[in-house]
Amino acid sequence: QVQLVESGGGAVQPGGSLRLSCAASGFTFSNYGIHWVRQAPGKGLEWVTFMRYDGTNKYYADSAKGRFTISRDSSKNTVYLQMDSLRAEDTALYYCAKDSAVGDFGDHVIDSWGQGTLVTVSS
Amino acid sequence: QLVLTQSPSVSASLGASVKLTCTLSSGHSSYTIAWHQRQPDKGPRFLMKLNNDGSHTKGEGIPDRFTGSSSGAERYLTISSIQSEDEADYFCQTWRTGRSWVFGGGTKLTVL
Numbered sequence: 522q523v524q525l526v527e528s529g530g531g532a533v534q535p536g537g538s539l540r541l542s543c544a545a546s547g548f549t550f551s552n553y554g555i556h557w558v559r560q561a562p563g564k565g566l567e568w569v570t571f572m573r574y575d576g577t578n579k580y581y582a583d584s585a586k587g588r589f590t591i592s593r594d595s596s597k598n599t600v601y602l603q604m605d606s607l608r609a610e611d612t613a614l615y616y617c618a619k620d621s622a623v624g625d626f627g628d629h630v631i632d633s634w635g636q637g638t639l640v641t642v643s644s
Numbered sequence: 645q646l647v648l649t650q651s652p653s654v655s656a657s658l659g660a661s662v663k664l665t666c667t668l669s670s671g672h673s674s675y676t677i678a679w680h681q682r683q684p685d686k687g688p689r690f691l692m693k694l695n696n697d698g699s700h701t702k703g704e705g706i707p708d709r710f711t712g713s714s715s716g717a718e719r720y721l722t723i724s725s726i727q728s729e730d731e732a733d734y735f736c737q738t739w740r741t742g743r744s745w746v747f748g749g750g751t752k753l754t755v756l
Contacts, residue, residue, distance in 0.1 A: 522704070556745065558688075566680075566688070566735050568745040580744060616687060621678075628693060629739040630678035632703060636687040 523547040523633040525617050530638030533607055541602040541638055543617030548633075550598040551575070554620040556631060557591065557602045559613035559640075569615070572600065574624055584610075607642045614639050646672050648736050648748035655754040656726050664721040664751050666736030673717035675738045679710075682750075683732040691734075694719050723753075731755040 529541040543555065557569040570591045571580045579591050590603040600617060614637040621632040647669040656662035668675050679691040690703040692712050700712035709727075713720045723730055736748040 558747075560682075565733075565750040566682075566737075566747040568737075568747060571745060582744065618688075621693065628676050629741070629745070630676065630690075630693045631680070631737060631745075632678070632690045632693070634680075634688045634690065 523619060525619060525633060525635035527615065527617050527635045527638035530615060530640045532641045532643065534644050535608060535642055537607050537642070538603070538605045539607065539640060541604070541615055541617075541640070543600040543602075543635060545598045545600065545617075545619070548619065551595055552623050554622065554629075555591075555593065555600040556618045556620060557589075557600075558616045558618055558631070558634075559611075560616070560637075561610070561613040564613075567613075570602065571620065574620075574622075604640070607640075609642050612640060612642045645669060646675075646738065646740050646744075646746050648677070648738060648746055650734075650736060650748040650751045652749065653752045653754065655756055656723075657756045658726060658728065660726055661722060661724045662726060662753065664723075664734050664753070666719040666721070666748050668717040668719070668738070670717075672738075677719045677736045677738045679712065679719075679721045680735045680737060681732045682735065683729065688735070691721065694721075726755055728755055 524546045526544045572591045593600045616637045618631040619633040649667040682688040692702040694700045694712040698714040739745040
């Protein structure tokens with residue numbers, strides 16, 4: 522079955538950087554796009570970024586533009602989220618999630634989730 | 645602007661039914677959405693994809709107690725025969741092609 526395992530979270534000071542990883546298995550990685558979604562303490566889910574199945578297009582929430590970068594390594598079935606210039610408001614549980622569209626076809630709903638990795642930005 | 649609106653909280657008794665609502669903003673009433681559940685201390689779980697005609701496709705292993713329906717700009721998630729493990733946050737989600745993905749604020753279901 523589909524498995525998404527996040528890692529790389531931790532505590533970092535404001536202005537610092539962190540790289541999250543999402544190891545995927547149980548599906549044909551090259552056919553599906555991957556999202557990062559976060560949930561700050563006491564808040565709802567917030568979409569952060571999405572990368573198309575073929576890596577050609579990347580989309581970012583305004584809160585992530587210019588600071589976060591999504592990438593993927595198909596040889597490792599892994600997606601990364603490089604987070605720079607971190608702020609206190611970036612403190613959250615970060616989830617990677619699989620998009621349901623196969624290639625360019627289908628609806629872009631999220632149909633699988635990881636368990637999340639916690640990022641804490643504090644001095 | 646594409647916005648999904650959900651009531652913050654709802655409560656229901658064990659064994660009863662409850663209907664959660666997700667409302668699409670003006671001009672977006674035809675959009676397909678997804679429903680997700682987040683139980684305490686667990687990662688979210690995909691429940692179903694729900695189309696504007698009410699047809700829906702559930703995720704693997706989602707019980708028959710969970711059904712979806714639609715009316716205009718509203719998308720519903722009905723949970724029947726509520727069990728204690730249904731106490732969770734429920735989020736709706738949609739997308740704008742080539743732009744962004746959107747979540748509703750979530751509804752916290754309390755089982756009495």
